[in-house]
Amino acid sequence: MARRKKGRAINGVVLVDKYTGESSNFILQQVKRLYGAAKAGHTGALDPLATGMLPICLGEATKFSQFLLDADKTYIVTAKLGERTDTSDSDGEIVETKPVSATLSDIESAVKAFRGPIKQIPSMFSALKHQGKPLYFYARQGMVIEREARDITIHSLEILRFENNELDMQISCSKGTYIRSLVDDLGQSLGCGAHVTMLRRTKVADYPTENMITVDELQSLSEDLTIDREFRGFDKLDELLLPMDTAVSNLPSFDAKDASIDRFLHGQEILEENIFSKSDLVRIYRASDKRFYGMAEVDSAGNLQPKRVVVYKESYFGEI
Numbered sequence: 101m102a103r104r105k106k107g108r109a110i111n112g113v114v115l116v117d118k119y120t121g122e123s124s125n126f127i128l129q130q131v132k133r134l135y136g137a138a139k140a141g142h143t144g145a146l147d148p149l150a151t152g153m154l155p156i157c158l159g160e161a162t163k164f165s166q167f168l169l170d171a172d173k174t175y176i177v178t179a180k181l182g183e184r185t186d187t188s189d190s191d192g193e194i195v196e197t198k199p200v201s202a203t204l205s206d207i208e209s210a211v212k213a214f215r216g217p218i219k220q221i222p223s224m225f226s227a228l229k230h231q232g233k234p235l236y237f238y239a240r241q242g243m244v245i246e247r248e249a250r251d252i253t254i255h256s257l258e259i260l261r262f263e264n265n266e267l268d269m270q271i272s273c274s275k276g277t278y279i280r281s282l283v284d285d286l287g288q289s290l291g292c293g294a295h296v297t298m299l300r301r302t303k304v305a306d307y308p309t310e311n312m313i314t315v316d317e318l319q320s321l322s323e324d325l326t327i328d329r330e331f332r333g334f335d336k337l338d339e340l341l342l343p344m345d346t347a348v349s350n351l352p353s354f355d356a357k358d359a360s361i362d363r364f365l366h367g368q369e370i371l372e373e374n375i376f377s378k379s380d381l382v383r384i385y386r387a388s389d390k391r392f393y394g395m396a397e398v399d400s401a402g403n404l405q406p407k408r409v410v411v412y413k414e415s416y417f418g419e420i
Contacts, residue, residue, distance in 0.1 A: 107138030112341030
């Protein structure tokens with residue numbers, strides 16, 4: 101007999117306002133415990149220094165976390181000019197100090213080169229993998245691994261404040277952008293060096309900032325999680341969850357018949373006529389009650405092939 105997974109089969113997305121000083125995985129484990137969830141995953145790590153929006157997917161929502169990893173994001177960052185560190189942020193050691201002669205006009209001119217499609221070499225202190233290990237593993241041993249420049253897009257870069265060698269900026273960017281590397285590159289272009297002293301993520305995809313909640317607030321809503329080995333006291337926490345399909349809300353949708361949903365749940369294509377093109381990704385709902393059942397990809401014959409299938413704990417025709 102298969103072992104029963106520990107935790108609740110709860111599905112949804114909670115927008116955590118990450119606090120500084122801990123890793124994203126540490127925050128994830130805290131939230132997973134508070135929800136008593138059997139499964140959880142975050143959607144793009146923030147550095148320990150950073151704060152702000154960290155969408156955490158619970159249960160079946162983890163199947164769609166990649167789409168939030170790939171989503172555009174917005175940050176507020178404070179950079180200190182005149183000092184360069186080995187990690188490009190204030191958690192690292194200062195490796196170079198130079199006088200700052202740049203004016204606001206100089207900075208406004210310099211940032212023009214960082215808007216739009218650009219190339220960026222990831223930091224050695226990033227989590228990108230090399231031979232199965234993150235780059236920061238090698239960096240902590242004093243090793244430097246050659247990295248290829250990657251294509252990213254800076255949708256907008258706005259200067260908010262510049263005084264006492266501190267520069268505040270708001271940056272909206274594509275997936276794969278390292279704000280620390282961007283600040284380091286900007287400092288180099290100004291000839292004085294720079295590093296991040298504050299970083300806050302304010303937006304992921306189209307999720308509303310006002311829906312963010314801190315771990316302390318989640319803790320205050322949490323009651324005793326077990327009574328006679330049964331879960332209790334989750335109502336207030338569950339009310340904060342956003343539907344799992346919000347992670348793919350930018351995709352077109354298709355309402356399928358009950359018989360087609362039954363096929364879909366068994367890994368078979370949906371054969372109903374549709375208006376989509378080959379390789380399109382489509383959200384799949386059951387027409388009778390608008391319940392979300394996952395994602396499909398359009399094949400060469402125009403059929404909707406299962407890509408991600410949501411498995412609810414209850415039986416298909418027996419939902420409560």
